[in-house]
Structure formats: C-alpha cells, structure tokens
Amino acid sequence: MSQKGATSEWWAEREELDERIKQLLDTIELTWLGGFKGIFSQYHxxxxxxxxxxxxxxxxxxxxxxxxxxxxxxxxxxxxxxxxxxxxxxxxxxxxxxxxxxxxxxxxxxxxxxxxxxxxxxxxxxxxxxxxxxxxxxxxxxxxxxxxxxxxxxxxMKDQKGAHTILILDKSLHVFPWESLPCLQGVAVSRTLPESDPEEPSGSAPTARTGHHVSMHSGTYMLNPSGDLANTQATFSRALASLPGAWGRIEARTPTEAEFRAALTGGRPRALERCRAVALLMGCSSASLTHVGQFEPYGPIRDYMLAGSPAVVGTLWDVTDRDIDRFAGAVFEEWGLFPHGTFAGKGAAKGKGKAPAVAAAQRRKNAVAAGAVRDGNHASLVEAVAKARTEACKFKYLTAAAVCVYGIPVYISK
Structure with missing residues (x-):
C-alpha cells in the first residue's frame, strides 16, 4: 500500500468485519437457538x-x-x-x-x-x-x-477428557462457522458430511488416550508451494525441518502428482490406495464447498473425507497469512507436534496485532491450567484447533472462525 492512510483504513475495515461476524454469531445463537443451545452441551x-x-x-x-x-x-x-x-x-x-x-x-x-x-x-x-x-x-x-x-x-466428577461433538452438516449449513458460536467457544467440535463415514482405525497405545493415533515420526509437509509466502516459509521452515523420522519435505515448489499421492496413501500399492493421512490444509478457502443447485456441493474437503482421511483441517473462507500462521503454530504446539513456545515471536503481524511472544506465553499458561498437556498426554487435533480458535489470532472471528475440522479426534503418538 503506497497511499497515505491506506494501511490504517485496511486495519479498520478488518476490525469492523471481525466485529460484524461476532455480532452475527451472537444474534444467531440468541434468535435461532435461544434456550435450546444446551443441545450442544458437553456437560457431564x-x-x-x-x-x-x-x-x-x-x-x-x-x-x-x-x-x-x-x-x-x-x-x-x-x-x-x-x-x-x-x-x-x-x-x-x-x-x-x-x-x-x-x-x-x-x-x-x-x-x-x-x-x-x-x-x-x-x-x-x-x-x-x-x-x-x-x-x-x-x-x-x-x-x-x-x-x-x-x-x-x-x-x-473426575477429570473429563475426550468429550467431543460431531456436526453432520448438509449443503445449506456447512458454510456457517458453527464452532465459533458463543456456546461452542473452546469446545471440541468437528464436522462430517452426510454421505461420508470416516474410519477410526485401531492401534491406540496402551498408555495414550483412546482414539485414533498418528505417529509424529512420519508424514509430509508442503511449505509455500506457490513461492509467494516468504514470511510463512521463514516462520515454519526450520521447525518443520527438525521433525524426527521419515518426513517428506517439499518446500517452495509444487509437488508432483506422484509425491502428492504417496503423501496421502503412505506409499501403499495402488490396488489398496486409500487416503490414510490426516491433512492440515492451512490455506485460503481450503474447506469451502462449491454449490451446484439441488446436487450435493463439492470441494477438496469432500474428496478427502470420501477417500477415507481420518481428519482434515481447513478454512471456510480466505484468510490472511500472518494471522493463519499464528493459528497453525498454536495448533502444532497444542497437538504435540512441537514443544510449547516453538513459534513464540514468529509470524508477527504488522500494525495493531498482539505481541506473539505474549500470546504464546498466555497459551502455555492456559495449557498447563487446563491440563491440555499432562505427562506427555497432548490434546487431540480437534481440541488443539478449538483452543487455537479462542487464543491464537488477532482476528478471533475473521480468521479463527474460518478454521474447522472434518473427521474424528486424532492424537499424536511419540
């Protein structure tokens, strides 16, 4: 932006939009749900x-x-x-x-x-x-x-963990950020599509929380494949490169079709191909679906779910890179992929954003207080996204409300 005052106007517009989304969510909970919001309750x-x-x-x-x-x-x-x-x-x-x-x-x-x-x-x-x-x-x-x-x-009541709600949303409801309603703030909520049925494979570690587990020693990351997000690459490059085990690393280039297929299927024979990977699609509108009238909508999320992915994280609309980077960093830490504090001070926003170091310190304090990380027992991916949604972003609604999870709770195994 070269014109005088353009940056301030941009921030003011974003803040106004953020407040409008908040008011919309408050109004819908009040007028649509009212006293019936208790149907979403996870109280024991x-x-x-x-x-x-x-x-x-x-x-x-x-x-x-x-x-x-x-x-x-x-x-x-x-x-x-x-x-x-x-x-x-x-x-x-x-x-x-x-x-x-x-x-x-x-x-x-x-x-x-x-x-x-x-x-x-x-x-x-x-x-x-x-x-x-x-x-x-x-x-x-x-x-x-x-x-x-x-x-x-x-x-x-003993320490209640693993409480989880799955929303089955049709073509008219998936566009709305239900997870950011006041009654669902910080609650573990994921989505599924009416025609999908995500599998929950067995193989939980005896000492781990019950649920689907993935190993932090294998996976694939594709960082800045279009080459236009230098700040995102600088924020995550070193941390992702330090991940243990056999990780596929694709940075600042577009993956080939073979590389993408191998990342999703784990390199299984083609006759047995199935999407075995948990996918974090931290990009613009990665969880949006395209309406086609009376037919069911389509989009990447639907493809991942029908192919059998246990869980997919994406955004319902376009988001800005620095704010979604802070969100992604918080999810990685809460989920247990990286230690708390790994991304403190990184991905700083220009203008009026909160100091990332302060936000990271608050996240660490809240995680300990809430027992999200105890004796190496980390939160599920859905819990991590719910926590980041309430704490990580400057724009709690314009950015954080855009993020949703399709699928089942997934835990990291060391």
Missing amino acids: KRSDLLARFQKAFLVTLEKHLPSRRQVRGRKTKKPTTKVNLDPRILELFIGLGDAMAPESDLDDALMDLLYFVVDVLQFHGEANAYDEIDFDSMVVETSSALHAYHCAAKEG
Missing part, C-alpha cells in the same frame, strides 16, 4: 443428579402452574392429568450450565425453556393462562436447582 450428565433436578423442577411447576397448584377449599369433579416431561427436556436445562456461575447470564435462556415447557404441557391438554404464571420466580428457583446440580457434578 449424571442420572442421580438429573433425578434430583427433576424433583426440584417439578416442585417449581407444582408451585407456579395453575394447572398443578392445589387450591384449598375447592373440589373438582375430576383431577387434572399431569403430563410427564421427557428427560431430554430436563437435559436442555442442564446443558445451559451453572446459572449462578460468575459472568453467567442465563435468565433469557431459562425463560425461553420455561415457556417451551408450558407450551408442551398446553399441547398435551394441561392448560395454563400465561398471565397467571410468575415466570420470574420460576427462573430464580430453576437457577438454584441448576446451581445445585452443577456443584454436585463438579465434586463427584
């Missing part, structure tokens, strides 16, 4: 505590619903039939979390679910006049019951 569910919550919730209904309230001195010819709520409705409440936790604001979500419960009862013949119900008091009492549930669940 315990049947004994759920029964206790159900008992407390039924007391609230008995107290505030005219259809269930006992009126002294009045006899009815026939008692009203009480409708039993499906346990999954109660789980929606549990999925909202502790309503009394710091910075928690669940009043609107609880109100939404309470109205839904009354609607369900109404539909099944248990009539109530809405203006006769004290919904505010019901919110307060339900909040107390939720608080009791989650306090008890935390006390009796």
